[in-house]
Amino acid sequence: xxxxxxxVIAASLIAIKSFGFRTFCTTLSNMHTSVVFMGVAGCGxxxxxxxxxxxxxxxxxxxxxxxxxxxxxxxxxxxxxxDADREGWLNVLGEQLRSADAGIVLTCSALKRAYRDRLxxxxxxxxxxxxxxxxxxxxxxxAGRAAHFFSAELVDSxxxxxxxxxxxxxxxxxxxxxxxxxxxxxxxxxxxxxx
Numbered sequence: 001x002x003x004x005x006x007x008v009i010a011a012s013l014i015a016i017k018s019f020g021f022r023t024f025c026t027t028l029s030n031m032h033t034s035v036v037f038m039g040v041a042g043c044g045x046x047x048x049x050x051x052x053x054x055x056x057x058x059x060x061x062x063x064x065x066x067x068x069x070x071x072x073x074x075x076x077x078x079x080x081x082x083d084a085d086r087e088g089w090l091n092v093l094g095e096q097l098r099s100a101d102a103g104i105v106l107t108c109s110a111l112k113r114a115y116r117d118r119l120x121x122x123x124x125x126x127x128x129x130x131x132x133x134x135x136x137x138x139x140x141x142x143a144g145r146a147a148h149f150f151s152a153e154l155v156d157s158x159x160x161x162x163x164x165x166x167x168x169x170x171x172x173x174x175x176x177x178x179x180x181x182x183x184x185x186x187x188x189x190x191x192x193x194x195x
Contacts, residue, residue, distance in 0.1 A: 033191075034127070035103065036116075039109065042138035045108075046064075090118050
């Protein structure tokens with residue numbers, strides 16, 4: 001068993017302070033449904049998803065790992081993906097959800113309602129955490145990444161494609177610029193206490 005990260009320890013302390021020790025202990029690792037961390041590039045999907053997966057003791061599936069070589073090449077050249085480009089990728093992510101014995105944490109931009117609905121078909125009760133961020137903050141984050149295939153030139157196309165999941169069932173909206181430990185504590189509380 002690997003030691004907990006400082007972020008998870010900090011988030012656990014925040015959760016205990018916010019929700020009480022008994023609630024924290026009885027809900028820890030009580031995640032049975034899967035959750036998708038969604039939003040535009042640079043919103044922090046991977047960081048928050050990793051913190052939540054560690055805190056919940058569930059498997060993390062990084063959606064970017066399943067893009068085809070062709071799609072990665074397009075994105076690194078600043079060419080936006082089409083629905084056809086995303087077709088196979090969404091199929092693979094759906095299979096990851098379908099084949100999970102227990103809940104998993106998945107990162108996926110899931111920019112359109114149609115993409116989210118396809119993922120919902122793969123996993124009953126699927127939930128989404130929508131990381132809201134403005135264009136300038138997302139652009140600054142993407143431009144600051146050293147080793148990622150996604151070109152900063154694509155941030156505008158992500159916002160143009162985005163259909164925010166406002167009013168959709170099973171969605172938690174969070175401020176992507178909030179502190180990671182607080183975000184993790186809030187998301188874990190939501191996951192463990194949603195009906």
